[in-house]
Amino acid sequence: QSALTQPASVSGPPGQSITISCTGTSSDVGVYNSVSWYQQHPGKAPKLMIYDVTKRPSGVSNRFSGSKSGNTVSLTISGLQAEDEADYYCTSYTSGTTVVFGGGTKLTVL
Amino acid sequence: QVQLQQSGPGLVKPSQTLSLTCAISGDSVSSKSAAWNWIRQSPSRGLEWLGRTYYRSKWYNDYAVSVRSRITITPDTSKNQFSLQLNSVTPEDTAVYYCVRDPRITSAVTFDYWGQGTLVTVSS
Numbered sequence: 001q002s003a004l005t006q007p008a009s010v011s012g013p014p015g016q017s018i019t020i021s022c023t024g025t026s027s028d029v030g031v032y033n034s035v036s037w038y039q040q041h042p043g044k045a046p047k048l049m050i051y052d053v054t055k056r057p058s059g060v061s062n063r064f065s066g067s068k069s070g071n072t073v074s075l076t077i078s079g080l081q082a083e084d085e086a087d088y089y090c091t092s093y094t095s096g097t098t099v100v101f102g103g104g105t106k107l108t109v110l
Numbered sequence: 111q112v113q114l115q116q117s118g119p120g121l122v123k124p125s126q127t128l129s130l131t132c133a134i135s136g137d138s139v140s141s142k143s144a145a146w147n148w149i150r151q152s153p154s155r156g157l158e159w160l161g162r163t164y165y166r167s168k169w170y171n172d173y174a175v176s177v178r179s180r181i182t183i184t185p186d187t188s189k190n191q192f193s194l195q196l197n198s199v200t201p202e203d204t205a206v207y208y209c210v211r212d213p214r215i216t217s218a219v220t221f222d223y224w225g226q227g228t229l230v231t232v233s234s
Contacts, residue, residue: 099159
């Protein structure tokens with residue numbers, strides 16, 4: 001299974017909005033709404049931020065939102081804060097009952 | 111509050127078997143809604159899902175194609191835990207290994223609780 005494609009890095013100043021894209025295929029993102037986003041700070045386990053493309057778990061800030069168009073899903077973070085600086089990963093269910101991750105995007109808050 | 115506590119050796123010799131255990135508190139390995147996963151992370155391979163076990167009147171397993179010939183995930187209902195065995199390891203299997211809960215098997219990727227991670231190094 002090929003990894004989902006994410007930009008290696010994105011950046012923005014505090015208060016701005018940024019969007020991280022995640023592109024898959026018609027075997028994963030394009031046909032399933034089982035897509036999640038994870039935030040990972042150095043030395044920590046990933047944290048679930050978005051599931052089912054657009055849903056936020058309890059306790060996750062509403063500054064985080066998800067969307068989907070065709071074979072691409074996106075994570076938008078509005079009102080950037082210093083603590084948002086982290087690595088972000090997308091993941092999707094795929095045909096064949098498996099799971100595929102994106103390569104990760106490093107977010108820098110300038 | 112769900113907690114996952116991992117245990118197992120941090121060093122494994124090439125060609126031997128990697129074995130890790132994940133003890134569950136706050137939920138049951140026999141839950142009829144959750145699935146119990148192993149995921150690893152390395153600089154070269156990023157995050158990689160390895161497989162899962164879950165109970166729906168009987169036990170099921172799903173494994174990643176990349177490790178399907180070498181992996182076994184086993185539940186232990188008496189101890190409320192599940193285990194990972196990866197055979198014939200090579201240095202490419204060096205990674206941080208996580209046990210992870212998905213509360214809804216229907217989603218397959220809603221990983222809400224993670225173990226603390228175990229760095230496993232494959233080296234002689």
